[in-house]
Amino acid sequence: MTGQVRTVDGRVAGRRGQETRQKLLDCLREMLSTSPYRDVKVIDVARMAGTSPATFYQYFPDVEGAVLEIAEEMAKDADTLKELVAGKSWAGKSGPTTSEELVDGFLAFWRKNDAILRVVTLGAAEGDKRFFKIRMTVLNAVAKPLAEAVKELQAKGQADKSLDPNAVAGALVSLLASAAEHQKAFTSWGVKVKDLKPNLAPLVYLGVTGKKPPK
Amino acid sequence: MTGQVRTVDGRVAGRRGQETRQKLLDCLREMLSTSPYRDVKVIDVARMAGTSPATFYQYFPDVEGAVLEIAEEMAKDADTLKELVAGKSWAGKSGPTTSEELVDGFLAFWRKNDAILRVVTLGAAEGDKRFFKIRMTVLNAVAKPLAEAVKELQAKGQADKSLDPNAVAGALVSLLASAAEHQKAFTSWGVKVKDLKPNLAPLVYLGVTGKKPPK
DNA sequence: CGGTAAGCTGACGGCATGACAGGACAAGTT
DNA sequence: AACTTGTCCTGTCATGCCGTCAGCTTACCG
16 A cells, blocks of 8 residues: 655665654654754754664655655644534634634644744745645645635625635635744734734634624 | 945955955845755855855855845835835725735735745744844835724724734735745636736735725 | 055865665574 | 574765865055
């Protein structure tokens, strides 16, 4: 099914090898969250994992390759984000609740993976297709069901039909991603972290339904 | 007034020196837009500028230092973004126009400086205060006047007072920044680049005024 | 024309990269 | 216990970039 884990030179990795490999990934992850991406060196990761640079190169072609690995793992995890929107109702009083839970869940996910997402975001912005794809996987977990919700509301005549559902959903997800990545910016605008959710949620509701949230 | 340009070892740069310095900055800028940030090396920049690495280190402490220089230049330029919002009306038919011009102007600015902004965004996300400050300067050029506009509308009773004007303005600017940086994502959602403006503008209008744009 | 400061680079030690061959190790076989 | 086999790790090496310095060249000025 899933091809076995292999070393760069084609050998199949056994139990011990996979452990080392995993430890390297863990250390890299740790490294990414403590130092600037540009300064992450193979030798530091190897040292932290109690092994040598040569070992690192047995399992990964370079730092980027290992980062991609971590990112793909995270992308799988992003599947759980779907639940935040799929099957939820935007009608009546439950609408604002749906919106709040979406904002909350999304911010939590981003915060949990912020270091790796930073690198993914950069890679995607730089035009790297592999990183772009991973970023889309994460965003789509929310954007796709969100676009569906908008479509449904439009069909029922409860939302502005002149807007492209995909564009609206995409914009809202972009907003959430940006807000999550740069929470500090909001702090400097005088918006406390705990006020982020109550302020973003109405905007999401507004975007999806096109009308003010009911009190 | 503005302290003269100085080399790393304290000498004042003369005409010729400033030219070399500028050429290095130009080449670095070029480099940033063609290769991943992580792979930009001093030696490549120097080679492109027809000089030696040692010369680079005369004018800049490292790559990051030079990038900061470029970014600060751009931040000054961002002052023009203020005109997009300051003194503009959100009432009646002019509201949607204001919104469209804002989206258009902002996207254009971002596109023009996308390479350097990518790095600034990364630096800010990584917690580097210098990059964070520069990013805030750019965003504030739009966010500050936008927050003022929201405040005014709230005072006139034309907008929802339960929302924090700073939060709303910040969120909208974040949205624009994210959309600008990841236009490709929208393409992959089936939203063409030329459809970006007509789809983002109503959202901005909606966020600022809290109501649907008039036809 | 000589003095002074600016401007540039060759050269160097130091460190990261990336490849390889060979030794250590675990587990099963005879 | 000796042997075999395949996995796993590392010492070592060539290469290339980093960042610094001494020293050479160039420009300007009295």
